Amino acid sequence: MNGRSKQKSGxxxxxxxxxxxxxxQSRNGSLPxxxxxxxxxxxxxxxxxxxxxxxxxDLALNxxxxxxxxxxxxxxxxxxxxxxxxxxVVAFANAINRPxxxxxxxxKVETPFAKTELQQSLRSDxxxxxxxxxxFWLLSxxxxxNDLVYKFMQENNISNEIHKKDILKVIKEEFNxxxxxxxxxxxxxxxxxxxxxxxQVDLVEFIDSxxxxxVPIEI
Numbered sequence: 069m070n071g072r073s074k075q076k077s078g079x080x081x082x083x084x085x086x087x088x089x090x091x092x093q094s095r096n097g098s099l100p101x102x103x104x105x106x107x108x109x110x111x112x113x114x115x116x117x118x119x120x121x122x123x124x125x126d127l128a129l130n131x132x133x134x135x136x137x138x139x140x141x142x143x144x145x146x147x148x149x150x151x152x153x154x155x156x157v158v159a160f161a162n163a164i165n166r167p168x169x170x171x172x173x174x175x176k177v178e179t180p181f182a183k184t185e186l187q188q189s190l191r192s193d194x195x196x197x198x199x200x201x202x203x204f205w206l207l208s209x210x211x212x213x214n215d216l217v218y219k220f221m222q223e224n225n226i227s228n229e230i231h232k233k234d235i236l237k238v239i240k241e242e243f244n245x246x247x248x249x250x251x252x253x254x255x256x257x258x259x260x261x262x263x264x265x266x267x268q269v270d271l272v273e274f275i276d277s278x279x280x281x282x283v284p285i286e287i
Contacts, residue, residue: 099145
C-alpha cells in the first residue's frame, strides 16, 4: 500500500536481550554461532544483511564484560544461567503477569540486591529480558504480542476504543495463542492510546520499504 506515513515501531530488545531469548528458547540453553545468527535474522531486522547481524552478535558475544561464554563444543550459553536469589522475582512476575520495573521488585520482593546490582543480576540471568529504552522487564518465557495486536488493528481498520480483553479474545481465536506464554502490554507501547482498560490506535498508511528496523546495540 502506498502512503505518506510509516508504520510506528513498538518496544524492542537489544542485541544482548535477543541473544538471551534465543538461548532461553533453545533445548539446553545453548546454541552454536550459526543458530544464533539465524535467530537474529528472523527476529531482529526486516533486511537480511548478514554482515550487519554478525557484527552486532559478535559485539555482544565477544565483549570484554560479555554475559556469554563458548564451551569446548562450540556452543554459546550465558555465563550464569540462573541466580537462585532471583527465584522470588520470577514468582513475583508470574503473579502480576505483566512487565515489571526494578522499583517494583525492590519494594515488593525481598532480595539482597541494591538497584544497580539487581539490574546487572537480571541481565546475567537467562530468565529475564529487558525492554530496550524503558524501565520494564519481561520473563524470557513470555512472548510480547504488542506487534501482533497493533498489526491486526491496523489491517482490520479498528480505530475505535476497544476493551483490552475484547481485542485479546479476538486475537486469541484468530491466532490460537497460548495464554500461558503471551503478554499484551499496551501501557509500555506508545503506538497505543490507553485509558484504563480501553485501548485505541491511530490508523496509518504504510510505505513499502527495505529499510531495516533500528534495534539498539547494548554492547
